[in-house]
Amino acid sequence: MLEAANKLGIIFFPAYDWAISPTHPEREERLLYTQDQLREEGLFDIPGITEYKPLVAGREDVERVHFCIPDIERVCTKSHLVSAGGAIQAARLVMEGKEDKAFALVRPPGHHAMKVVHGNRGFCNVNIEALMIEHIREHFGPLRVAVIDTDCHHGDGTQDIYWNDPDTLFISLHQDGRTIFPGTGFPAELGGVNALGRTLNIPLPPRTSDRGFLHVIDHLVLPVLEHFKPDIVINSAGQDNHFSDPITDMRFSAQGYAALNSRLNPDIAVLEGGYAIQGALPYVNLGIALAMAGLDYSSVREPDFDPAAIEQSPRITEYVERLCEEMLKVYFNPPSQPRQGEKSGDWWVRTKDIFYDTDGINESQVESVRICPDCAGVMKIETWSTANPLSLGVQVPQNACEKCRGIGIRTVEEAHVKGNYRYIQLINRKDKQYVQYGF
Known part of the structure; x- marks a missing residue:
């Protein structure tokens, strides 16, 4: 059998x-x-x-x-x-x-x-x-x-x-x-x-x-x-x-x-x-x-x-x-830096244009990742599309160092006060904190 x-x-x-x-x-x-x-x-x-x-x-x-x-x-x-x-x-x-x-x-x-x-x-x-x-x-x-x-x-x-x-x-x-x-x-x-x-x-x-x-x-x-x-x-x-x-x-x-x-x-x-x-x-x-x-x-x-x-x-x-x-x-033997994007201070920045073929949406993004020797780096993404206005996403990784954690939380707080984005979302894996603001 x-x-x-x-x-x-x-x-x-x-x-x-x-x-x-x-x-x-x-x-x-x-x-x-x-x-x-x-x-x-x-x-x-x-x-x-x-x-x-x-x-x-x-x-x-x-x-x-x-x-x-x-x-x-x-x-x-x-x-x-x-x-x-x-x-x-x-x-x-x-x-x-x-x-x-x-x-x-x-x-x-x-x-x-x-x-x-x-x-x-x-x-x-x-x-x-x-x-x-x-x-x-x-x-x-x-x-x-x-x-x-x-x-x-x-x-x-x-x-x-x-x-x-x-x-x-x-x-x-x-x-x-x-x-x-x-x-x-x-x-x-x-x-x-x-x-x-x-x-x-x-x-x-x-x-x-x-x-x-x-x-x-x-x-x-x-x-x-x-x-x-x-x-x-x-x-x-x-x-x-x-x-x-x-x-x-x-x-x-x-x-x-x-x-x-x-x-x-x-x-x-x-x-x-x-x-x-x-x-x-x-x-x-x-x-x-x-x-x-x-x-x-x-x-x-x-x-x-x-x-x-x-x-x-x-x-x-x-x-x-x-x-x-x-x-x-x-x-x-990977290269010393990515071919996509460029260094801007302590951040690596790349831009993306994305097409949603099923829904017919065009999206643009600016993704910034902190260059960090101690963790995956805090990430922030500015995104806007033909369906939604300028919005912000910030991610603090699960293994975040204290500096990246602090930068991520402050970035969301400051963006919320300034009101430049229609939607703001925080993914804070370090503290299991998930927050979204809409204006």
Whole structure:
């Protein structure tokens, strides 16, 4: 009789009441077909594999992570809180020792939601992985976390949230941003002034197949993880790299996804993208679940699978091998300062223009981070958009030194008195203080 080598918890949340439109690729059927497939295959009859219901993320889970403009209620629905709660349930199962691993099969997705949120971009409103990570840091201590994002689209929101965090390693494998949304995720994007080298981007050419993805895992991701020594490894398990996905141009297979998870050996996987609702997702999710449970996945096959037809060209193989060699060098020898932004006194300042493709919002930001040898640095973000006037967000990190803590609190107090901003929000992780002012 089969028995899981790793105890695996699986959390489902199809979000019946949330969709961008009835025919949009990001809709409830993404998970309904998977749910049927896993039950038909008898996955939950295997000892050691257990299904769980999601939790509901609380307001404080959002407040720890995001500057929501104008407020949480206008950018975040109950479905987003349950989706994030599914990821939090997965993390708690692992952290509390109830399961060895957990897979959160939830929607809506989240990895395009940045630090500041004015609306929906890339089908994402709040970053469910970030809410999960900061929840467990709040309850289990200041953990070192590695996030490996295997969605076809660059995880620009997760990158933005952890840009200045030296205790979070973010690695994104994605289709080259010159050919697909969101147009970012290039090798020069390496992290902020206090966290250089903690962000690694691997832009892969269109039509990269299993061979290319697995080469990146073996020759870049695993050596970096061995050096970084995270307390927990998270796979942002986007599945739109599949060869049948309707909105991308890659050549990954269900077997490849399963092999990737077997080699990466994540503690937690969280579903992100993937829009081949019938032809890919049920098989990819089955392969990932079997791999995480330590079971044989060699018989998993999706319709129309033909290894020869999806094999990448020698030119792509050569490019991927060279890119991995260069990025490994960069990780161990990062530049002395970021290429994005410039020094201004004790602060590193960068400007950003962000487009919310779903809601049609244009946003501009000025982000300033204090250059600090003792902590991740206090951060302040001035933000304005076509939806909201000039507003301010200030974050004091969880490991803040006393100087950064004091600067952050004073900045908010002074801004409140002057009244130059329509909305002001403080995320004070040091003192667990979350305050928002509106004028």
